Amino acid sequence: MEMLAAVMKGTNQPLAIEKVELAPPKAGEVLVKIMATGVCHSDLNAIEDESTPLPTILGHEGAGIVVEVGANVNTVKAGDKVALSWVPFCGTCEFCRTGQVNMCESAFGPMFAGTLLDGTSRLSQNGKLVYHNSLLSTFAEYAVVPEMSCIKMPNGMPMAQASLIGCGVATGFGAAVRAAQVKPGSTVAVFGIGGVGVNAIQGARVAGASRIIACDVKPQNLEMARKFGATDVVNVGEVNAAGALKELTGGYGVHYAIDCSGNPTAAQSAWLGTRKGGTTVVVGAFNPKKELSLPAGGFHRVGKVLKGSFYGDVHPFRDFPIIAQLYLDGQFKLDELVLDRIALPDINKAMDAFHDPCCVNVGRTVIEFGGESA
CATH class of the missing domain: 3.40.50.720 (NAD(P)-binding Rossmann-like Domain)
Incomplete structure (x- = not known):
């Protein structure tokens, strides 16, 4: 499928808003329509890092709606609201078996290589490879992500607030x-x-x-x-x-x-x-x-x-829903963390704001893609 994305094409360069292609999910993967994504300082770090593979689509604080699931996916189905975790885990290694899923090493090789867990990419542009970021790449209208990155949210959870749970909030x-x-x-x-x-x-x-x-x-x-x-x-x-x-x-x-x-x-x-x-x-x-x-x-x-x-020692499947429910019960502030809401073409304004020492940094600018995001 074709979609709009913010593409990093060079170190210390503005992101380019362009059309890219996204292949369908493979086994153990999920296609998510991104409804909201936070702009984190770590994204700026990636733009300034010469080791970031190019071209790539950044973004690791996302929430959206499941569109399609690959084979053997059991935890989510089409239509589910999900918040995305940028640290999926294997569930079978020594750390996962003892409940320390944040210590699982399975994600880090692919993460640094700019791929999904199987070592390949679902992203391309004009027939050429485009890399993933943090196994998510949420600065785009859609994302194919590992099943273990998709945590189901309550139906009443707003997407902008849900997007923030996956990184700084959970940590x-x-x-x-x-x-x-x-x-x-x-x-x-x-x-x-x-x-x-x-x-x-x-x-x-x-x-x-x-x-x-x-x-x-x-x-x-x-x-x-x-x-x-x-x-x-x-x-x-x-x-x-x-x-x-x-x-x-x-x-x-x-x-x-x-x-x-x-x-x-x-x-x-x-x-x-x-x-x-x-x-x-x-x-x-x-x-x-x-x-x-x-x-x-x-x-x-x-x-x-x-x-x-x-990652704050969190277990995403345990702790993301807890945070969401605390928010819905009025016991955890997330509305106040949404500093601004912008469209994808304005993403470079959000990146530029990180260079302003006077800007408020207790929260996130959130990119919203339209549709159901309340």
Whole structure:
């Protein structure tokens, strides 16, 4: 079939809105009509990354309606509303068998190669190969994706909000609820109040934390954090973060600290601001050239847990529907994360906005494709 898509043809170049061809789904794959897709900073990273295979169709935060399923697909059918996960899993490896589906390695080879799970592409243009991105490629009217990327949504779930669940929302929620395992009545600090951080705040709130402390350098982000459930804010550019956390918790430090910033200095502050026996979770991706330094003296005596978390330790088939239902029940804010709604031809405006240091980054611009999206 022919469809309209935003095609990346060169590094650091605007995306081209062009017609491309999409082949039917094979066994274990699903054809989805994309109704909405978030524009994530990771998409800009791909545009600036010389290792991104070209040409490619970006986009990894999507939601839509199932049009057709390939052989052996059992979890969804035509007409289902779905949110898409960019980390499908095999279900049979050591990690999947023990419930750690976010640790499955099956997606990463194809992901870096720009293919689907079988090592081939369903995308082409004028008879030439076009690559997938994150096994989804949602900057297009349709996408063929792995069955294990399709999570059925409740009928009343709006598509713009559903599209955001698949990346930053799930990661932040999972960082608090799954990775940190925040307990009712506990104290939590969240470092880096962006698209992941505000949802870590929401996850901590849903889990019953009594005090949630937002830590960032941007006053506007800290103010936004209060709207999502932060009880206190700390501008880490103005005060010593670890000292401030201890001051706010009677000198002990927080039970849980979650670093969403990707900054080793913030992760160090999170660790230092966590009390004895507490847990520090790092969900932000560090620059591999950087190092994380922690004090060695007395390390064994404090009994703390330092945990790295990929994708917030979520299980998409368990956690996506939970988040959707929390939203529908008025217990999880997603409307506020939709910063703007645009059409596909305006996508480069959304990309350009990432270069504006004053732009609001607590949320997403969402591309909508028309039709049923409410």
